[in-house]
């Protein structure tokens with residue numbers, strides 16, 4: 001599990017995460033190969049038709065143009081698979097973007113917590129932790145094997161350039 005930047009209390013109060021503007025976009029939660037296989041087999045979780053081809057959690061339209069992850073419990077605002085949620089969900093509000101042939105660690109400023117702290121020492125320390133983690137040989141291999149995680153996100157703030165997983169042998 002990735003150490004979290006956003007305090008749990010802030011996360012539960014905010015009703016921004018896990019909701020999307022469309023059914024499918026770069027923001028749809030992507031799954032690593034092993035997460036996809038594991039989620040498809042795991043008993044006791046809500047039945048969700050994982051898109052094997054696209055490696056994403058399909059986002060249903062729940063009416064009124066609201067697109068919500070099927071794993072989100074709207075009553076308590078908690079993820080039903082929180083303890084084992086996908087890598088990409090653990091990363092958020094940080095995102096790994098592939099743009100202009102660069103792999104970038106970025107943040108989504110729609111997250112009010114990270115937007116407020118983006119100039120703090122706490123943020124700088126966390127970026128250092130995350131950069132070291134993502135640049136480790138083990139994580140570079142994960143990214144190399146799962147290019148679906150690298151999306152060309154728009155309207156994010158670039159924080160630091162990461163090592164390119166395509167360059168590892």
Ligand code: SF4
Pocket residue numbers: 017018029069070071072073078079080081082085086089
């Ligand atoms: S899997 Fe959980 S954390 Fe990820 S988008 Fe869905 S509800 Fe949110």
